[in-house]
Amino acid sequence: MPTLSNPEDVIVQIEAATVCGTDLHITQGVHPEVPLGTILGHEGIGTIIETGANVKKFRIGDRVLIPPTTSCGTCENCAKGYPAHCSGSGENGWLLGHTIDGVQAEYARIPYADNSLYAIPEGLSNEDAILAADVLPSAFEIGVVNGRVSDGDTVVIIGDGPIGLSAVITARLKNPASVILVGIEDFRLETAIMLGADHVVDSARPGWVEAVRKLCPKGGADVVIEAVGKKETLEGAFALVNTFGRVANIGVHTSPVSLPIESMWIKNLTLTTGMLSCRCVPTLLDLQSKGEIRASSLITHRFKLFDTVRAYETFSSASTSKATKVFIGR
Numbered sequence: 001m002p003t004l005s006n007p008e009d010v011i012v013q014i015e016a017a018t019v020c021g022t023d024l025h026i027t028q029g030v031h032p033e034v035p036l037g038t039i040l041g042h043e044g045i046g047t048i049i050e051t052g053a054n055v056k057k058f059r060i061g062d063r064v065l066i067p068p069t070t071s072c073g074t075c076e077n078c079a080k081g082y083p084a085h086c087s088g089s090g091e092n093g094w095l096l097g098h099t100i101d102g103v104q105a106e107y108a109r110i111p112y113a114d115n116s117l118y119a120i121p122e123g124l125s126n127e128d129a130i131l132a133a134d135v136l137p138s139a140f141e142i143g144v145v146n147g148r149v150s151d152g153d154t155v156v157i158i159g160d161g162p163i164g165l166s167a168v169i170t171a172r173l174k175n176p177a178s179v180i181l182v183g184i185e186d187f188r189l190e191t192a193i194m195l196g197a198d199h200v201v202d203s204a205r206p207g208w209v210e211a212v213r214k215l216c217p218k219g220g221a222d223v224v225i226e227a228v229g230k231k232e233t234l235e236g237a238f239a240l241v242n243t244f245g246r247v248a249n250i251g252v253h254t255s256p257v258s259l260p261i262e263s264m265w266i267k268n269l270t271l272t273t274g275m276l277s278c279r280c281v282p283t284l285l286d287l288q289s290k291g292e293i294r295a296s297s298l299i300t301h302r303f304k305l306f307d308t309v310r311a312y313e314t315f316s317s318a319s320t321s322k323a324t325k326v327f328i329g330r
């Protein structure tokens with residue numbers, strides 16, 4: 001049972017959580033900085049059961065969304081508007097399920113509650129709201145906003161995981177001319193069409209880059225959103241982007257990729273990366289509660305909190321389980 005450590009903390013009774021690709025990375029040893037025995041999970045929903053003395057925005061009984069980033073609001077990076085890089089309690093704002101215990105548990109301590117938690121609009125279900133913790137805001141902030149998706153753009157999204165599919169949904173908010181999703185799982189390609197992709201391309205087939213190019217009116221994309229994190233997919237992104245284009249990388253790369261700087265400068269290309277600040281979460285929650293964002297089809301499997309290990313197994317074997325996003329509830 002967690003207890004308050006600082007006056008800015010709250011204790012939350014967890015109502016819902018989910019498993020992120022980054023959680024899988026941790027179990028695979030990609031993040032050796034995570035102390036052994038840490039409770040994982042950085043996307044949650046809960047009810048506040050205890051508040052520290054300095055907590056002003058929230059009260060006991062409030063239903064809140066817990067995002068991956070928690071931030072103090074006062075350090076140099078927070079003051080500059082970069083809460084993802086909060087230095088209040090470590091190197092950055094990703095503490096939950098990383099350097100402190102996370103939310104895949106009955107209860108969790110959330111630091112810097114006032115500056116980090118978001119009230120969930122009444123009537124929005126846990127299954128919808130949980131998607132606004134990480135997948136929707138990552139796709140929006142690091143993909144759509146960083147990639148400057150604009151009116152009339154051709155947008156190619158590489159990756160059919162929950163983030164790539166969320167990029168289809170959130171790119172649509174910027175009124176692009178066309179959205180093309182590249183992926184490998186048939187069931188997810190179908191979901192992409194349902195969520196608003198104009199075309200889908202199976203990248204398991206040879207020649208997928210050419211196949212995408214043929215679907216682009218100008219022979220290439222204005223924006224490519226990379227949502228996989230592999231050498232081949234980032235190289236594909238650079239091969240597909242037009243002059244003045246933007247490659248917005250969201251995928252978490254776990255091995256080095258060579259940057260084609262020799263072709264980037266002459267095409268005036270921009271490459272962006274980044275870590276989620278979560279500042280768009282209230283907007284996304286609002287759009288969800290108005291029905292302007294419909295993302296619930298991303299959730300394919302449901303588990304009870306005590307069955308979280310099975311949720312990991314299901315999520316990590318997506319090809320056979322046909323899982324996109326797993327929901328963990330009480």
Ligand SMILES: [Zn+2]
Nearest residue numbers: 020022068134
């Ligand atoms: Zn995550």
Ligand SMILES: [Zn+2]
Nearest residue numbers: 072075078086
């Ligand atoms: Zn800070």
